[in-house]
Amino acid sequence: MQPHYDPRSIEQEAQAFWAQRNSFRSIEDPAKPKFYCLSMFPYPSGKLHMGHVRNYTIGDVLTRCYRMRGYNVLQPMGWDAFGLPAENAAMANRVPPAKWTYDNIAAMKRQLQGLGFALDWERELATCRPEYYKWNQWLFTRLFRKGLAYKKTGIVNWDPVDQTVLANEQVIDGRGWRTGAPVEKREIPMYFFRITAYAEELLAALDRMDGWPEQVKLMQKNWIGKSEGVRIGFEYQLENQKKVLWVFTTRADTLMGTTFLAVAAEHPIAAFAAKKNAQLAEFVEECKRGAVAEADLAQLEKKGMPTGLYCTHPISGEKLPVWVGNYVLMGYGEGAVMGVPAHDERDYAFALKYALPINCVIRHPAGDAVPQPWKPAYAETGRCINSGKYDGLEYQAAVDAIAADLKAKGLGDKQVQWRLRDWGISRQRYWGCPIPIVHCASCGDVPVPDEDLPVRLPEHLVPDGTGNPLAKMPEFYQTQCPSCGEPAKRETDTMDTFVDSSWYFARYACPDNDRAMLDARANYWMAVDQYIGGIEHAILHLLYSRFFTRAMKAEGLLEVEEPFTNLLTQGMVLAESYYSDAQGRREWINPAEVEVTRDARGKILGGRTRDGREVVYDGIGTMSKSKNNGVDPQAMIDKYGADTARFYIIFASPPTNTLEWSDESVEGSFRFLKRLWAYCVRFDSSGPGMTDDLAKATRFEIHSVLRQANYDLAKHQFNTVASAAMKILNALERFAGGRNKVTEEGVSILLRLLSPITPHVCHHLWRELGFGEDLLQAGWPEPDPAALEQEEIEYVVQVGGKTRGSLRAPRSAGQPALESLVRESELVQRYATGKPIRRIIVVPGKLINVVV
């Protein structure tokens, strides 16, 4: 046996062993219980980042545990290969996105292989390959024919200089990232998936998904946002015609407190009123400038302008002014709201600003008038006041009565409203899956027939930032109508990359099938038993995948309707970021280049670069290209090996926590593996024998730690499993007695327990010490109940709730025996002198509290 731990050689050797045996190839086998373990596939950016290493190590730990427990495990890998970064790289380097992407895939695949993950590479897929995206297109045409995919207009960010649509990410402080021009909103035709058709189902199923974190289910529930309320009509006259302005509210009980109405800038009433009012037209235009991201809109200063139109209150008949308000969203409800300033915070701020009346109609403890400033209590429900016939009614009774009266007048009824909007999938970009539609002057939008799929994306183009190159390429868009044969124009928009990632998990079951999207193998492997990925995907990706799985089930492609039985959301990997301020432009400096200065408490003040420039500390955050704070895991792997990298990342923090990168602690992980190696080197040489008592104590300690480790493993707290391995090694070293029955059992437990985390070194030592041919076949270690038996138990003794010491008692001692033991004990004599004992609380096996 080599005297020193040399990760490079043993890792290569172990990987060659697994490759030669095809250890990780998965074959459908109905006789064995299956376990489909999936980590979110990476975007091929070129290099693995720390988040990837974390994600795939967590998945690999689970995969290897289940494999050793006898499950038929599938752990595949692929590439989420379409997307914006490839186009950005193309512009920067004048390389086609395809070439850049394929090169990146090759580089990252080598990195993944070097980490020794138990992956079935025969099932590898890439979403940019026609064999894959053909089925995106095929399913799209199916959904299109069913009406689950349809066309309508949508609002996008428009860069007026580059004449191009921008992603939200490309809008910085309301300006285009390349041109700096103020961004405008623009309405264009787009395709949508009717995810709202599944809103009720997607919501209801959450209650049955026990394997998902409550946190994620709650986020999805709020995102879907079912609210039950009332749709209310306010009549108005327009060019001598009677019209109705509809609003939706969940607080119909406050209807009598309505003092104004507000509509979104995109509302038809706003457009109509703006025609005769230049000032209003200017305001409506102002609202339409700027970016589309909801976070930006929500933080705008509340502004409004009257339209000059008045509506009639459906109950009181009062005239109410109609305003345009920039805080009203066209995309939710009716694009119009009733303004009840006394009981809604935003309406209140608006009314205060524009001196609109505030009428209090709900009794609340804070008083019946609404003074400044706003208090959250004003928005609470309560008994109606100042509301005529509704006075005295509680919330539900008031809503019921008002809804009934409105219904009788034809001016409203109860309604369910969803926050969830249909999923717009059109992207005016090149590097994505072409939408399989042909626009024909006489036949309209015609889906491409199956025999003409896939619509291939040309792979040689280089975008220049001024719109989609496909739209400038007649060879691509000139075609014939599949229906009438006349010349027609092919759609040049591509699909949102979320479409690609909404079904890839099922395709891993049958990536080689060129005749069908999915086959029977998908029903064997689906659903994914354990899905692992970043918490940042908690809503969009996971919700879209749930929708797609239902849509695929409806097509008869799958038997399951939920794709992921258990979900583990890993925390983000964070790092510090620093910038130097040069003429108002921030230059981001990689933390590896910064010497940090700290205050006396160790808090970071700032730092300087190696060449002496002052840098500003910008706090801690996700590793990102834009802040240049990514730490390359390859440096750690090259220096210490894959096992150290894997051990560090598991040991540093529990999977669901954020992980703050620190390269200092990597050294400690490496030291542990060296210590393990050194112990095994001297393991075979004989030492002094063990007494029975020592053997018993050693076994008790090792099996207790193992029991705890298995418990932690079940709740996916892997960092303490790594600690457990360290504790076992500490115990073995402390009781160093050479190779005997007890230490042999200890080492066998240690290597098996540790092997999912550091598979290479464990594989090597397992064979070297003669435990067997292949550790993967060894089976999972379970604690021996006999080793855990104890005759005496140590009780913690508290007096008046304060810990004062401990007391040994036989395991069999009951409450009365323990009480008399503790009364006589020296501890109680000392701490309870003179005070009468009122009560003695005994927690069996643990603690005795003497209440005085």
Place this chain on the structure above:
RNA sequence: GCCGGAAUGGCGGAAUCGGUAGACGCAGCGGACUCAAAAUCCGCCGACCGCAAGGUCAUGAGAGUUCGAGUCUCUCUUCCGGCACCA
């Protein structure tokens, strides 16, 4: 702004059902080995008071429930994630 989460020594974290706060590591300090350094090994390591025995305080802040609170309840602060065209 809205939705979700987090906060424990100098640092990462542990504490299973409300029952010894700080397991296991990192950093630091002291020592052994060495001509020396690295590596390795041994010891110490929350704060304050005390020669010591020991005591008091302490889990972001403030209140509450309890024999007993890091854990439960309420209020607040700070940080992180998402907000529909980043993936």
